[in-house]
Amino acid sequence: MKHVYLDHAATTPLDKRVLGAMKPYFSKKFGNAGSLHLFGQEAREAVEKARESIAKAINAKPEEIVFTSGGTESDNIALQGVMRANKGKGKGLVTSVFEHPAVLRTAEKLEKEGFEASYLPVTKQGFVELQEIKKFLKKETILASVMHANNEIGTIQPIEEIGKLCREKGILFHSDAVQTVGKERIDVEKMNIDLLSASAHKFYGPKGIGFLYAKQGTKIYPLMHGGGHENGLRSGTENVPGIVGMEKALEIAVKEMDEENEKLKKLRNKLIDGCLEIKNSWLNGVREPRLAANAALGFDFVEGESMILMLSDKGIAASTGSACSTKSLEPSHVLRAIGLPHVKCHGSLRFTLGRATTEKDIDYVLETLPGIVKRLREISPLGGK
Amino acid sequence: MKHVYLDHAATTPLDKRVLGAMKPYFSKKFGNAGSLHLFGQEAREAVEKARESIAKAINAKPEEIVFTSGGTESDNIALQGVMRANKGKGKGLVTSVFEHPAVLRTAEKLEKEGFEASYLPVTKQGFVELQEIKKFLKKETILASVMHANNEIGTIQPIEEIGKLCREKGILFHSDAVQTVGKERIDVEKMNIDLLSASAHKFYGPKGIGFLYAKQGTKIYPLMHGGGHENGLRSGTENVPGIVGMEKALEIAVKEMDEENEKLKKLRNKLIDGCLEIKNSWLNGVREPRLAANAALGFDFVEGESMILMLSDKGIAASTGSACSTKSLEPSHVLRAIGLPHVKCHGSLRFTLGRATTEKDIDYVLETLPGIVKRLREISPLGGK
Amino acid sequence: MYSKKVLETFRNPKNIGEIKNPDGVGKIGNEKCGDVMWVYIKVSKNKRSQEIIKDIKVKTFGCVAAISTSSVLATIVKGMTLKDALKIDKKQIAEELDGLPPAKMHCSVLSMDGLRKAVEDYRNKKAKAD
Amino acid sequence: MYSKKVLETFRNPKNIGEIKNPDGVGKIGNEKCGDVMWVYIKVSKNKRSQEIIKDIKVKTFGCVAAISTSSVLATIVKGMTLKDALKIDKKQIAEELDGLPPAKMHCSVLSMDGLRKAVEDYRNKKAKAD
């Protein structure tokens, strides 16, 4: 059976070149980067070289990069760590209603601790509004956290402007850039970002590794205590192959970004246009500014999970929006946030394209999907066909 | 130059067979285990198979295994998570003075939150005493945490008996088994363990992955919030290759354990005996019960770091005790705990053998070390030679 | 997370669709929750003059579990007396599918409720006709 | 964590050892802290009749940084006038080694203190002899 993977926002395959870069660090240069001896020094060197290169890729300083186990941990350190360390200043956290659960659940946890979180609304088009943000940022606010691009609908937020507003008010600004690192240009200086989260497996790097950028001087408490690694911010033996792999993956992604995005956008638009030929369908969020790889669609009268499984039976991997392990019954909070009525939220289908995606893949989806929607509409009591 | 790696307690090379098991999950079966489609199901299956196999290896149930990023995280979830979730019961945490920093620093953090930690002393031989523990366990005690084997001196603690004492008093019992999983038999039922930490890179598995065993029904709060993975205890996209690799590594380690330990003990004893022929030297901790691979020695009038680097120049990787990234000036807390005077703590040298260690390696160390000790003693003002 | 049986049933659902001129129809669920089922039944009598479900078809808008439970319920009760059919336990439906994820157990309840409503509708109509 | 220069110096330390019949000895540090240095000096006069360090040797018990700083200090001050030698800044020693880890900066202080003590010892002895 033909296999067409269109769920790159959930995770990506490890790039062969990345695995190649990692290989020496598995069984040969395998030392603990905390060890003094030659094996340790070799590992330490690799870690610091990777740190430098990653810092450069987002215009940060090496000492501003903290290696973590992934996007979730980065988000958690940023939110929990900054709020707790800056308690003296106030108790406000501003974030948006359509953040990833790694931010939203952490914000809720902080609320239970006595912090006050407020949640920015988003427009029907899928954006937070600067006018709104101005209203939300208070003297008491310690931190604002707005994602760079939304993982479900792919809309890219005006980060630079949000950062500017925060700077003006002396409020720290975190951006969950898990969906954009390696896919959109990031310049933490220019974009006025104080903290930024990334996860390697989203840009063809290994799973289990990510990083947090934290501007020099930002007060943060660690989540985990121990050997004092990463300047005390993240204890635990360094995942050297993971770090090396993340660096290589980011290097490749940045180098190939423009060309890749151009290709992806063409294929993505073809996919969107083709899907919209199915009656009673729509695109979630606007086309621009949107991640080049994201096609988030909706189909009336059918339910997303059923579409996913029928597509999967045809070898096509898609998603209803996010790949969380809590299969909650609630319809997507993102789609609700952009004002979609409940029933339409249930009919959502997200395709996210990637490096290996070909025009043939898109053709195959466009051949396959209409029949699936039709079949499900036949057995659906909705729509009154 | 000949390379002799004798720092296996810091980290181990990835076993080639383990890398072989991981390979399909990098770029082929690379799905997100939270995804519904075929790629996700493939990943989910691998994760759950690994969970079953790991559970079996320590006589636990699959749902009692939580995948983490390593030993430090496991220790932190166990201590922070259990203490906070069981606040209602009391505020006592009992641990020992010679735990790993991942436990000690976390205990200190909990003290700052208002919990009360008490620290069991250890004997000159390197053991916590049951008599002492009885005195420390109070009605208010929520959790006791005693490591299975000490990472610096390798002494193996009477875990089963400690667990029994805890059970009798209704106190939860955690054991940091980072140094023993895959090296000593572990049966959480028999050993009365409620929580247990492990880190794959210590038993020839990948870096960046570990697990926490938590007995069914144990109340724990998560450290990280997000998608609700691992039953809500540890959010974040599963590190599938890491999990698969850890499983394979544990399987191999358990299978080869007896034979391996027999070999290691012989080589280790030869190394100890040879080192002790150097004048003014000693073994830290007793020979039994001790990790088969651990030779923790001390040399008067010289300082550990200098020995490490001189050995490293000869291709030999050893350690002063632990591989932490905070190069603290304090002498090892473990050696202080077993009553060694300060100056003797500074002269410590830890060799930890591994699968690839040969008799030739030991011979090479025994040829090399005396000259290094001699040289350093020559430039040392101590000892009055 | 779904059992093989759930997936198989989803792939080849039975008794899915509509009955023209049904004797009873039960509409249950709501669009908001993402699960809607319409249960159509045809009733006749068996040799012992008991009312039985002669035919049943279900239309479902919903997740994989909703579609599978619809199919399984219909398959189980087809041919049963109304009395016996209404006694079906939601657990039996889940067991028939080798279990359902905890979050999806409500689907089996939903399908039972749909059947109950269809029988009610049939009885109401009959009462009116009588 | 150590610079290449530190490691090189550690590998080939200069002026390490003892001077028989030294003009001054400075013993500094303590075993507890893991750093002990004994600084031996031989003093003579230059053409302008200034007292200079004609020879210096250091014995060190301590970490890599301790041994390297001992060596560097000795190399720097050898041949200097006592006055100039005592003005050496600890930063200069660290710079000579391309930097020291923050936690190890005290080693350079220690070696300076050792030198100071040796000079003191020399002056005390001289005062007595005079």
Ligand SMILES: Cc1ncc(COP(=O)(O)O)c(C=O)c1O
């Ligand atoms: C926007 C966003 N933030 C955070 C995460 C969490 O990343 P990870 O699952 O790698 O921890 C994801 C992906 O799952 C994401 O898409």
Ligand SMILES: Cc1ncc(COP(=O)(O)O)c(C=O)c1O
């Ligand atoms: C006894 C013990 N506990 C915990 C740890 C921490 O494990 P990791 O560094 O893999 O997080 C280690 C090793 O560093 C250890 O030896």
